[in-house]
Amino acid sequence: MPQRTFSIIKPDAVRNGSAGAILAQVAGAGFRIVAIKKQSISKHEAEGFYAVHRERPFFDSLTTFMSSGPLILMVLEKENAIADLRKLMGATNPANAEEGTVRKKFASSIQENAIHGSDAEDTAAFEIAYWFAGYELI
Ligand code: CMP
Secondary structure: OOEEEEEEEOHHHHHOOOHHHHHHHHHHOOOEEEEEEEEOOOHHHHHHHOHHHOOOOOHHHHHHHHOOOOEEEEEEEEOOHHHHHHHHHOOOOHHHOOOOOHHHHHOOOOOOOOEEEOOOHHHHHHHHHHHOOHHHOO
């Protein structure tokens, strides 16, 4: 059964022109794009999205970064989508990411790390519903 996950091409990647290459890598790996939209988000919206990290020392800087410019919100579908996207993304810190992964190729730091992907089924469900209405998921 296909599984859905949620992903963001982050403001650093949109700003430096790598969004198209990242999208091509994701689509080339067999993910179906269920929904996609480019938009800017407010600091408040970023804080709600990353609420699980609100006690972390990087919370303020992360939410400022995520609201610093346009990003691309996506819902992706394939068999084993959640784990496969995390593999394609590489480690959170690009310094530790495997060769060929999105973060190895396109990320510049642990914070400005080009792409986000849900880490589990429950977070994927929360994150999809946070950014997309049911009628947008086709
Ligand atoms: P993401 O997968 O979107 O989930 C949480 C984000 O917080 C992560 O990617 C990074 O952008 C950021 N992050 C995680 N750890 C750190 C850290 N130690 N310092 C700064 N930002 C971090």
